[in-house]
Each structure stands twice: as structure tokens, then as C-alpha cells.
Amino acid sequence: MSRTPDLGTEPEFRVEVLQNPCLPPGGGQVHAIVNVSSRGPESVDPSVRACEVIIVDTSGSMYGEKIEAAGRAARAAVETLRDGVRFAVIGGSHEARMIYPRDERTVELDASTRAEALEALRGLEADGGTRMGVWLTRAARLFEGVDGIKHAILLTDGRNNEMFDSFEEVLRRFEGAFVCDCRGVGTDWDVEELRRIDSAFLGSGPDIIADPADMAADFRAMTRTSMSKTVADVALRLWTPKNSIVRYVKQVAPTVQDLTERGVERVPMARDYPTGSWGTENRDYHICVEVEPGAPGRRLRAGWVRVVLPGPTPEQDRIPASGNILAEWTADEDRTTGIHTRVAHYTGRVEMARAIQDGLAARRGGDEATATTRLGRAVELAHGAGDEETQRLLGRVVDVLDPSTGTVRLKPGVDKVDEMTLDIDSTRTVRTRPRMNGRVGDGTPGPV
Template sequence: MITFNCEVSQNEFLAEGVGEVHAVITVTARDEAAAGADATGPNATDPNATMTARGVFARPRGDAGRPAGAAVPGDAPGAAEVIILDCSGSMEYPQSKIIEARRAARAAIDALPDGVAFAVVEGTEQARVVYPERRVLVTATAQTRAEAGRAVARLRPHGGTSMGRWLRLTAQLMASRPDAIHHAILLTDGQNGESAKALEAALAACEGAFQCDCRGVGDDWRVDELRQISTRLLGTVSLLREPAQMADDFRALIAKALARGVADVALRVWTPKGSTTRFLRQVSPEVDDLMPRAVEVNPFTRDHPTGAWAAGTREYHLCVDVPPADVGDERLAARVSLVVGGEVVTQARVRAVWTEDAELSTRIDGVVAHYSGQAELARAVQDGLAARRAGDEDSAVTLLGQAARIAAAADDGAMLDRLGKVIEIDDPVTGSVRLRRDVEKLDEMDLDAGSTLTVPAKR
């Protein structure tokens, strides 16, 4: 049973005439059964509940009468998994790609416990259900896992690449189990052969139907293309340098997907009349802009889907513009709620207090500053690599140097290692760098794919 709480990090003090409010919302999902904890807390939807100083509510979804920490029978939905394998002609070169792709698919199938609904899709210029033979999900048993493994073993590379069709078929399959938590793995080694318009239409049709983690093997696929898919479908994108990495990666993705026991989670932001949300983005464990997925609840409230959750922590940076007020005034700048299945389960408040004390109004909250830098780092890496590819070396040096400086300040060793394969870092503190002349394409792609990963703020 999962319970949630959220906390706000901000400097609520503003100078006279200022209306820009920043806050980081930290949302923690806790598996009380696993932790053996005896959590208690007010019901977020109870009109008699009181807000704590840290804005903490915690209550399992689906039963308004139960205290936080109580188990809710039948509350956890089932799981549905679709494995999408690129079987285009390029998967034959080298042959190890299709061999390891088949092995990875079998590993993922074998990792599915009894009762999970699943299917396997062959992706070429068409989309075909490899297993089962009908366009529905089948329940995992010893027999169906064995049958699916034999079907996967018969896959052979041929044809082209139409990812939009693969995704549309996956959405159709997921519709056969509407109450499950839907997740897909998409593996490819190449670029989409459809028009950008066709892919966008497919993503619009699939958005909200399932989450999708994308994996690219080799160096012929496009990071921005898979990032477009994974961002719209609330997943991740990652580079697999060698085909032999596929099986372990697929097992890890299945384990992570099956750990998600809470579906249909959204971050709800209310702002008062006259205020506007400038941006809302996830900043940990990776950067993700939530604004394009906003759904209007009423003129003052928007829901931002975040997908299914397991135990863990995610953090969000909110920026709100409020009408400036007089010195001494205090206002509620925003109310942020976590909504599960349409029901509020935890809530926090973002405040604005106007002061003439410059020491208070100029103080920068450390958590907000850290994650502002992490978002800037992601942009600098992506823009710097784009400038490098375009031959604009001056801009590339400036942007990638900025990325190195931010990574060093955040003590992000993994990012510095990735950057060091693309640039010579003379002084990370000042951002003094030089472009390398002999950069492997895989190293550039790895840096691009990992640009949105962040390190937690130190508290």
C-alpha cells in the first residue's frame, strides 16, 4: 500500500513590485507495507483536516474512510506489458542485434509473473502481433510464456521502420485490459521512416494509453526521435552501446514497471485569480516539462499527468506569476495537490510574502537554485551538441563549457564523465573547455540521451 506526502522548498519573501514565485515540490511515495511503518495523517479531502506546516497529507486512494497507513483491499491494479521489437532489415547487421533482441524479449517474458497481461509486437513498416495471435493481451502463465518465447525465436529482420504504427497497435492491445497499469518497451536500431506529422498523430492518439520506455541500440537511431516518444508517453530513453546489454536492461525495465502499484497519478496546480503558471517541470530524477500535458479542471486549476508510481521520490519546479502586493501582505500563490484516480491524496501550499527587508527577499533557496541549474544543464548539453553538429564551434564551446561548470558545481560526476568524452575540460569550475576532434558517435549520443538525468539536491 502506497501513501504520499509532499513538501515545499522555497523562499517565500518577495521585494515590493515583484510577483515571480519559485518553489520545488518534493513528492514522496512510501510503501508502508514494505517499510512496516504505521503512518498517520489527516485526510486531504476531509473538510475538517488541517494542513501541517510542511503541507503533509497521506492517505491511500479509493477509501475515504480509512486512515493513512491502512491497507485497501483490491486497491492495486493489475499490470499490462507490451514488448515492441524493431525487426526491420537493419537489425540483421550485425546479426548479433536480432539475436540479442530475441534473447532480451525472452528474458522480459520470463520475468513476467503469472497474471500479468502481455503481448509481443514485431515492428517493421507495419506492426504485427507476434504473440498472441489475436489483437488482445494474454495472461502470463508458464504455458503462455513458453509459447511467446517460441514465437519470438521465429522473428527475422525484414522491411522498414514505422514507429507510429507500432505505437498505435500497442494502444489497441492495451485497450483490451483497461483497468491495468499499461507499460511498453520499445527497442529500435534505426530512424523512423514515417513523416513527422504521422508520428505526432500517433503520439496524440496514444498519449495517456500507456507509458513507454525507449531503447536505442547502436548508433543509427536518433536520440531526439526516441526522446519525443518517451516524453509524450511518460517514459525514458537510453542508449544501449552493445546488443549484449539488451537482456539485462529489459529485465530491469520489467522489474521497475511491475513495481508501480498506483496508476493515474497527476500533479494538480491551483493558482488564484490574476495569477498564471509560468512553468512546471519535473526536475528529479530527470528533467521533464509537464506544461504540454496540462488538462484544465477549471479556469484556475490544471492537472498534469505523471504516469504510474512506485515507492520513491520525484521533485517538481513550479514558477508562478502573481500580482504584486503591498509590503507586509501575504498570499497563497499556488496550491499543489497529488491526485490519484481523480482524488486528492496529498497537498502543499506555495506562499508569497512581500517585504522591504532586502536580506530576506534576495535569499535564494538552495533546492530551487540546484534544480534551476539542473534544467539549465540539460538545455546547455542539448543546445551545445546541436551547435557542434551544425559546425558552430564557438556556440558549442560556450554551451558545453556552461554544462561542465554546472555539473561540477552540482558534483555530478556521471555528467562530467559523459562531457569529457566530447570536450576537453580544462577547468570545470570556470567552464573552460575545448572541443574534441575525435568524438565517437556513441559517446555523443550517450551524452545527449543522458542530458535530462539529474542529481538530487543536497539538503
């Protein structure tokens, strides 16, 4: 969405390209890790426009402790919002009911509307089915015409009741219209469903709240993070030379998100890949470009990466930072065989995530041979990377006989929380929510 830059509130961006540019004669595949960092003001200026929509599952399965905890969590989120932002609260079942305000609109938060919302969130009732596409559609309507940061929190405890095609159509229609962070409470929801929502709306990765008592702290942390953002709709623009092919563009930290198919051509010979809203943070992207092979001694700019703050027209776009992806052909094997350590690290992380997801899916489907092989490969990769946290989580699903070779045996009985936590964490390469016994922590960052 086009935006008018507000130079006083935008973060300062930096781009660093990490790669080995050297290719052998005949080689054409160029890999690079593009690190994008931003540093914003210590406190967010009140002039930064933002809108928050809180979506709480109020279906029949939320009855009892969960619906009470959900009400407390939503109140914690409202209490954390800063004055001046716009907000609304939706109760989700087979329909999307406005909890606050009562009609379909957002309101500006002040002392009066905050008090009204807190009161409206007391005594929530659980009834009906679960149609997440309906919830997201109403949220998208609430965000229409809103400028600035657009963020939603979605909480559920169950599986979506909609037809698969209908749900996917909603995700396609509103893809990237706002940022949405998803949470599942308990163990009866589907990780892959929330992962699809997270991917479509550029979230920070779905997560599990095993104990409803932890819900309020997690909502407070998500809202605090949302309120720290200062610029929306940031894009990563990739220019590549004629006759080249972009093999992929993936966010690889803090979570894995494949952006390859999300690129749009806003200017000639380049594609803009959406990255959502930014505050003070650090993200890594793995870019692979196929260029025409060259002879020894030839040098080429294989890619030009720019951070873009879109204006009303391409001519009014702002480019606060950029970097070059290079290619250089040489017959020196010592220079061409080395893979940059960051490229190797994230290549392994993506493979490990796929191995974990494949292994868990095979285990659920009763294919023990495939589950053992794939989870064993994940153990081997985690051991090789020195990733103790993933090794610990894998150790709750398999008995590790030899981590260096990935020799494992499936555990006969696995706690559902442990299985879901492993699945969720497979795509998280920088942990921002440390866990203790499956519980969400306080939000203190901690690199893998």
C-alpha cells in the same frame, strides 16, 4: 483515465514544498520545488491490474547479432512478468506484426501463455523498414479497455522512416495513453526521436544499449520496475489564485520533463498535470507561478498542490497528499535575495541540459564556435554543481582547459557512444542506471 481506487494496494503519498516565499515589493514570480514521494507495499499484491506490451524492432537493420539479442531480451522481459498481468509482444518494421499472441489482443500471463510467448520469440527475423508511429498505434489499440498499469517497452536500432508530421500526429493522438520506456541499441538511432516518444508517454528517459549483450539485463530491469508500480494515472493538481499565471510545471527529478502544456482543467481554477504510474519512488517538480504583486506584510497562497488519484468523476477523486506554495512580501532584502538551494540546483540542472543539447546539435551541424561556447557553459555548470559524472561525460567530448570558467576545446574525434550517452544523460538528474564504459548497469539508484 478514470479508475476505481483500490485502497489496499495504493502507495502512501507525501508532499513537501521547498521554497523561499519572500518577495520584494512589486515582485510576483514565485518558485517552488515540490517533492512528491510514495511508499508502497514491499511486494505488489497480485490484485494490482497491469498490462505490458513489448515492442521489438525487427526491421532489416536488426539482422544478425542484434535481432538474436532482441529475442533474448524480450524473453527476459516475459520471464520477469508476474502471473496474472496481461501482455503482448509486437515486432516492429514498416508494419506492426503481432508476435504473441498472433491476433491483436493481450493475454493473461500464466505458465501456459508464458511458455507459448517464449517459444514465439525464438528465431525472430529482421526485415523491412522502421515506422515507429505504426508500432505505437498498435500498442495503443492493445491497451484500449485495459484498466490499471499500462506500460510498454520500445526497442529500436534505427531512425524513424515516417514523415515527421505523421509521427507527431500519432504522439499527439495517444499522448499519455500508456507509459513507454525507450531503448536504442547501437548508435544509428536518433536520440531526439526517442526523447519525443518518452515525453509523450511519460517514460523514465530514453537510454542507449551500446552492446547488444547488455539488452537482456536492461529489459529485465525495466520489467521489474514496471511490475513494482501499484497505481496508474496519478495527476499533480495545481490550484492558483485569480489573475495568476502558471509559468511552468516541470518534473526535474529523476528526469527533466516539461509538463506545462499537459495540464487539463478537471476542476475550476486548477489544472491536472499527468505523472503516470507510481510505486515506491521520489520525484521533484519545479513550479513557477506569477501572482499579482503585493505590499510589504501581505501573505498569499500562490498555489495549492495536490496529488490526485482520479475517480470516475471529479467528486470521486482521491487526494492522498497536498502542500501549499506561499508568497510573502517584505522590504527586508536579506529575506528576499536568498534562493532556496533546491530551486537553485534544479534551475542549474535544466540550464545544463539545454547547454549540452545545444552544444551537441551545433557540433553535429558544424558550428564549432557555438558548440564550444555551449559545451563550455555545461562544463562550468557541472563543475559548480560538483557533478563529477557529467564532467566525466563532457570530458569525452571536449578538452577541459579551465572548468571554473568553462574554457574548453572541442575534441577532434568523438566516439558516437560517448556523444549519445552525454546527450541522453543531460536530462537525467538522478541516475538509476549507473554506467561502466557506456554500458547499462544493474539499476541500483544513485543520486547525482
